[in-house]
Amino acid sequence: MTKVVTGATMSLDGYIAGPDESGFDLLFQWYGNGDVEIPSASPAVPPVRLSAASAELVRREWGNAGALVVGRYLYDMTNAWGGRHPIDVTTVVLTHRRPDDRPEDDENFAFVTGGIEAAVAKARELAGEKDVIVNGGEMARQCLEAGLLDEVGVELVPVVLGAGKPLFPSLASTPVEFEGPTAVVQGTGVTHLRYRVKK
Template sequence: MGQLVAIMSMSVDGYVADPDDGVAEVFDWYFGSGDVEIHTGGSDPMTFRVSEASAEHIRGLASGLGAVLTGRRTFEVAQGWGGNHAWGPAFVLTHHVPAGWPRPDSTVHFVTDGLESAVAQAKAAAGEKSVGVHGADTIQQCLNAGLLDEISVDVAAVLLGSGVRLFDHLVGTPSILGNPTVSHGVGVTHLRYPVRTA
């Protein structure tokens, strides 16, 4: 079975969104940092325009993913990805299924019986591929439960000053990560850290 990989874009000072859940500043590098086009697919397709180094990073990461695990807040901000996430079926950890969901022909699934169940369902759907984990709270829960295998963080060249932190509410710290792989894009640095198990 594949790994559980946290995937987030973050400001230099550690924020993944501003106080109003806005993510424009930490995601700007996806849409104007280079001339290489990447088409995301899914129900709500986007076209990224990034540097060659960032394109290589995105392709390498995305090609290894078979499913996505995320929280309700990220689902809401992303407007449900139009019903089909570009990286495979999406499993949304939530206390209750939102009105109007599930939808026909959608690959978005709602898990109301806890983190372990959500991880198991996402891993089963991903098969031999990895599961990408979105959302600060879901990533924190996975870290605290010792379930994450890797942290992939894209550090955007911006300081937000306040907002939603990626690494708040951690237990068992300090937690020593493995040596990162590093690639430098335009306006962003891509870091991939293996998570050491205790």
Template sequence: MGTVIMHSVASLDGFIADGNDDVGPLHDWYFSGDTPITEGGDRQYDHSGTGSAFRVSKASAEYVRSMWEAIGAIVMGRTLFDLVNGWEGRPPAGDHVVVVSHRPKPEGWHPEASYHFVDDVAAAIEKAQELAGERTIGVNAGEVGGQILAAGLVDEVAMDVVPVVFGSGKRYFGSINGQHQLEDPHVVIQGDRVLHLKFNVRR
């Protein structure tokens, strides 16, 4: 099975958006560099749904490119799906998306896209593993990501830390309870206005 990586951009105090789901300056680094993430031109939908092309610093491009190329499936919550309208059926990475939701896929929504709706986080990871095979499963941080971590189903935590303090908002780990130990970071890459970190989850 592929590695399960929980990932998102976060403020220094651990928020992925404010209380109104606005990411503010968290994603500015995606569009402020001179290097495209993908060689053939980037997909047009970022996590905030602005539709701008990704251009980052060289250090960030190498890191993000290798991570995105490894992803076979993404697991996301219904809130993010609704906010970005599922990236219009074209996820920024991977070929498949699993949405954790008690509501079904909107009727008639991009029937050509490999999007699968399940109502349980364990079932979501199982479906993503089936779809991704040996490739990586990317789990979006937030409430669903925190539930998947709490269930012991996350192998790595990846954070793109931006030098801004939000003070309040939507937490990277959601409303997770209890302590969860991580190993020392095995990836530390400084980009332009972002620090890329990766931690293995301690078993």
């Protein structure tokens, strides 16, 4: 059955990005500190090299992914990953207005203007029996508030950023409880934690 999951690499003080989109070099060191190479489907994103424990987890979760949901900000910031997301599935982009250079959806990108519920519905349609992966930050917050989120993954790295963007910014209602961790995997320079949303 399709699950809707989100996740992000996070500092010890709870940030997925530092001030002014800084800190990614520190947060994502674990993407290049191992001996196991995982290829990228994006022409603009190189393969990652992970520790064996991280690679086993990432391969399984990427293999279970059927579609992604991201916001227009990330789509623009990454320059659409050079035309294809590294995980090699269709990316649903939630936006107020579709890009002028993308008049139609294709196997790489679908654009939705009807809100988070419509974006997740489109991603479920594309994913079939596989999982829908929702980008952290604003998309994750909207999914959690709409009751659409099933699981959360945290890649906890040993760095303190001091300030920045949290995984669930400005939630309308707190506290929110989770069950777990349902999995704990120790990689090199990262601890992978998985939780279920308590409903």
